Amino acid sequence: MLPIPSFFSLVTLWETYLRRCFTASGLSPRAVEVDSETKTIIHFWGPAKPSLVLVHGFGPIAIWQWRKQVQFFAPHFNVYVPDLLFFGGFVAYRMAEMWPEKVDKVVIASSGLNLRKRDNEGLLKRAGLEKIEELMLPTNPGQLRTLVDLAVFKRLNMAPNFLLIDIINKLYSENRKEKMELLKGVTLGKDDNPHISRLQQEVLLLWGEHDQLFPLEMATELKQLLGEKVKLEVMKNTSHVPQIEAPLRFNNIVKMPCDTI
Numbered sequence: 001m002l003p004i005p006s007f008f009s010l011v012t013l014w015e016t017y018l019r020r021c022f023t024a025s026g027l028s029p030r031a032v033e034v035d036s037e038t039k040t041i042i043h044f045w046g047p048a049k050p051s052l053v054l055v056h057g058f059g060p061i062a063i064w065q066w067r068k069q070v071q072f073f074a075p076h077f078n079v080y081v082p083d084l085l086f087f088g089g090f091v092a093y094r095m096a097e098m099w100p101e102k103v104d105k106v107v108i109a110s111s112g113l114n115l116r117k118r119d120n121e122g123l124l125k126r127a128g129l130e131k132i133e134e135l136m137l138p139t140n141p142g143q144l145r146t147l148v149d150l151a152v153f154k155r156l157n158m159a160p161n162f163l164l165i166d167i168i169n170k171l172y173s174e175n176r177k178e179k180m181e182l183l184k185g186v187t188l189g190k191d192d193n194p195h196i197s198r199l200q201q202e203v204l205l206l207w208g209e210h211d212q213l214f215p216l217e218m219a220t221e222l223k224q225l226l227g228e229k230v231k232l233e234v235m236k237n238t239s240h241v242p243q244i245e246a247p248l249r250f251n252n253i254v255k256m257p258c259d260t261i
Contacts, residue, residue, distance in 0.1 A: 068247035112214035198227035
């Protein structure tokens with residue numbers, strides 16, 4: 001049986017149409033090796049957009065920390081937003097360190113990976129508290145006000161107690177026991193030696209100019225520790241949560257390196 005030339009084949013024409021339907025839906029053909037020994041490869045159609053993982057910091061779950069970023073980046077990326085118990089910056093750093101072949105670029109915002117014992121002591125002194133959990137896991141309006149004062153440049157002193165109590169009950173009570181154990185067990189801030197290795201990837205450090213939790217001096221040191229491919233952007237008139245305090249400015253800064261992925 002003689003083969004029919006592809007330009008005469010109705011099946012080929014229909015398959016071309018089907019492929020265009022998939023690509024028009026934002027998908028592209030992919031292949032992944034699932035077993036290196038048997039050379040087993042799975043072919044599949046997946047999203048054509050690059051992936052972006054937003055890893056939130058210690059405290060409330062992701063929806064309270066990344067709303068403006070999800071709305072901004074979702075049209076351009078496949079956005080994944082996990083809920084974690086641990087410090088998101090530390091998790092992102094470890095992922096980049098362990099799997100450089102899977103993590104193309106890294107953005108670290110206001111995360112004290114290089115926290116030393118003296119930094120921890122300085123933080124408690126600024127907060128006027130004795131234990132780090134009293135600051136990071138507040139149990140009363142006074143402790144929450146202290147956390148907000150250190151974390152936000154434009155302070156909200158007029159928030160009534162009933163609102164602060166509601167915030168504590170809703171945002172700081174879930175998984176409290178596990179978070180407390182993490183705070184006590186984490187090695188960050190327990191000695192004066194930052195345990196930081198250089199990353200292979202390009203790294204963007206984003207820091208609030210007035211961060212009182214992890215002051216700007218920590219960002220300058222972290223830039224040196226992470227290697228030669230590190231850029232530090234300091235956001236004026238923001239503190240520890242620039243993604244919430246100045247979301248549009250934050251998003252545009254992050255988007256620049258991500259556009260080259």
